[in-house]
């Protein structure tokens with residue numbers, strides 16, 4: 001079985017405290033991982049408005065969001081000024097690249113993309129992504145080759161922008177296998193490698209996982225014989241749930257899991273692009289996550 005790990009880094013605190021421990025763990029076990037950074041202002045606090053959305057209260061109660069994120073992050077961009085993540089943590093980001101990990105774009109402003117991308121004009125989406133590219137180039141001195149959007153929020157505008165940026169591949173979707181996305185009969189040229197597994201925050205607090213030590217074995221039991229893609233968060237697996245994630249990695253290695261790099265997997269797939277199917281990109285829901293996400297359709 002093959003597993004690729006994508007690390008979404010959402011916040012200033014997550015970049016400061018969650019990235020290096022994950023990098024150390026992956027280095028120790030020689031696991032390739034892809035770090036996707038948020039480069040602009042951390043406006044996470046504004047996401048508190050999500051409390052007013054249906055289904056959110058249940059989730060907050062389950063995952064104890066204040067314990068995971070801390071009040072500093074929850075107030076960022078509201079009562080506390082929004083820290084500019086790339087300006088503050090360029091060194092940490094660069095270290096991940098220098099340690100051999102793939103780095104890419106999660107977003108410029110996480111809150112803005114996750115909550116408003118579907119209301120933005122094509123030009124606004126393009127500008128938002130270009131701002132992330134500019135920061136990426138300042139830090140890494142090269143063009144980004146991959147991106148994965150906040151909250152799996154993608155649409156015609158964002159995929160158009162990705163195509164224009166000539167990314168090697170993107171990972172914005174939830175699904176089962178790599179595909180070229182199609183929306184309204186437009187086929188985009190940047191292949192999607194979807195997240196195939198549920199995220200930890202979708203499992204935590206479910207009645208069957210009140211004892212969370214059952215989660216590593218659960219993950220292993222739902223892996224498929226093809227490529228599995230797991231999205232983790234610097235704020236969760238890199239911080240409060242680091243021990244649990246460590247236990248999962250050790251179990252996966254003991255089970256003979258082969259860890260693969262998304263970049264290398266994408267490169268090998270693209271040697272024969274005709275082998276990659278075209279699938280509809282649809283907006284759909286995922287168990288234990290509120291709202292609609294970009295999903296792989298037929």
Ligand SMILES: [Zn+2]
Nearest residue numbers: 008010150151
């Ligand atoms: Zn995110």
